[in-house]
Amino acid sequence: MVTTKLELRTALGPVYRDVLLTPPRDCTADEIPVIDLAPLFSSELSERQKVAKQIRSAAVNTGFFYVRNHGIADSTIAKAKQRGLDFMKQTPEEKDKLSSRKYSKYFNGYTGYASTNISPSESVDVRESFSFRYSPELDPDHPMDISEIPAEVRPWIRAEKFVWEGTAHIPDYKKDWVAYWGSCLTLARRLVKAFALSLDLPEDYWDEKVTHPGADSVFNYYRPRTEEETKQKFVGLGSHTDLQLFTLLWQDSIGGLQVLTKEGQWIKAPPIEGTIVVNIGDYMMRLSNDTYKSTVHRVTNESTLERVSMPFFFGLNFNCVESVIPSCVSPSNPAKYEPISCGDWCQMRFKIEREAFDKKAAAAKLAPSAVVVEA
Numbered sequence: 001m002v003t004t005k006l007e008l009r010t011a012l013g014p015v016y017r018d019v020l021l022t023p024p025r026d027c028t029a030d031e032i033p034v035i036d037l038a039p040l041f042s043s044e045l046s047e048r049q050k051v052a053k054q055i056r057s058a059a060v061n062t063g064f065f066y067v068r069n070h071g072i073a074d075s076t077i078a079k080a081k082q083r084g085l086d087f088m089k090q091t092p093e094e095k096d097k098l099s100s101r102k103y104s105k106y107f108n109g110y111t112g113y114a115s116t117n118i119s120p121s122e123s124v125d126v127r128e129s130f131s132f133r134y135s136p137e138l139d140p141d142h143p144m145d146i147s148e149i150p151a152e153v154r155p156w157i158r159a160e161k162f163v164w165e166g167t168a169h170i171p172d173y174k175k176d177w178v179a180y181w182g183s184c185l186t187l188a189r190r191l192v193k194a195f196a197l198s199l200d201l202p203e204d205y206w207d208e209k210v211t212h213p214g215a216d217s218v219f220n221y222y223r224p225r226t227e228e229e230t231k232q233k234f235v236g237l238g239s240h241t242d243l244q245l246f247t248l249l250w251q252d253s254i255g256g257l258q259v260l261t262k263e264g265q266w267i268k269a270p271p272i273e274g275t276i277v278v279n280i281g282d283y284m285m286r287l288s289n290d291t292y293k294s295t296v297h298r299v300t301n302e303s304t305l306e307r308v309s310m311p312f313f314f315g316l317n318f319n320c321v322e323s324v325i326p327s328c329v330s331p332s333n334p335a336k337y338e339p340i341s342c343g344d345w346c347q348m349r350f351k352i353e354r355e356a357f358d359k360k361a362a363a364a365k366l367a368p369s370a371v372v373v374e375a
Helices: 043-062 072-089 093-098 173-198 227-231 283-286 343-365
Strands: 003-010 013-020 034-036 065-070 108-111 130-133 212-224 235-239 247-252 257-260 265-269 278-279 296-300 305-319
Touching: 003 235, 003 343, 034 043, 034 173, 043 065, 043 173, 043 247, 072 130, 072 212, 072 305, 173 212, 173 247, 173 305, 212 343, 283 343
Parallel strands: 034 065
Antiparallel strands: 003 013, 065 278, 108 130, 130 212, 212 305, 235 296, 247 278, 247 305, 257 265, 257 296
């Protein structure tokens, strides 16, 4: 079959994948299964282990699955979506007052249309986004002032107040977004227990390492597809893998998410009402000694309607230095990776992304950009 070469940016440098030139097809239920999380709320360990078994099956296969009965209220999702649209419907000048490139050290704030290029093999990303990161006083499970958290964790807190100060004129913006972010954080802490069980670890294996975690929320806005974008085959968001343990993704009814199978075939991960998409990140793949798969994915909005997605990226406390999980190592399968912290792992990728984009921007005589790769 005819293939093309896809270049991917990773924390360890570029890697390449052969991709079939056949059109994307719909996924099957086996490739991206739907997992019911209701048993995770059971007091019976055996019930929670059933969910863990399903998670393991999906994680070693495509690394993607849907979850239902996840505990995040429809009203919480709807309000966050509306606040995101309220922000995006502002003038370019108003949005630029929260420019990540201009005002953020840690990729918080607004990233403009066509200002990133996550995949060197594909077009610039025709999307806009708004991002914010973990802040301990907003943590729904144990809120505290940053001065109260351990000294070794404190330097890794990436929240910046300007994102809320610059959106104070939008009614309920912070309240509704923090409610959604907090619900995702609570769900992620429950899911990380299931992931531990799935890897034959004690259920509380990561509990003390997700007290002040990587917990990043993004609102992605894709404008209605233009004729020129269709003609030039622009992507909404280029091919990439996510960085941390796993991602929770709410997507609207428009669709556009595509996942690359190990055979090099793009498959569609269409919206399923009442579900959230979960996918494995690079750090989880590393910790599991490549047992679990961090799979390449992209967004191509082919619709003439606007598209919205709200990903939430979850990892360990950024100061935690972790080795390959003991249950994923054996005499015939030794550890492939050295210990590294979740924070340092992410910074390696950010550095590569930033340098690559700034080099391209310099060649095109554009302003440098603080590239946000998590999406």
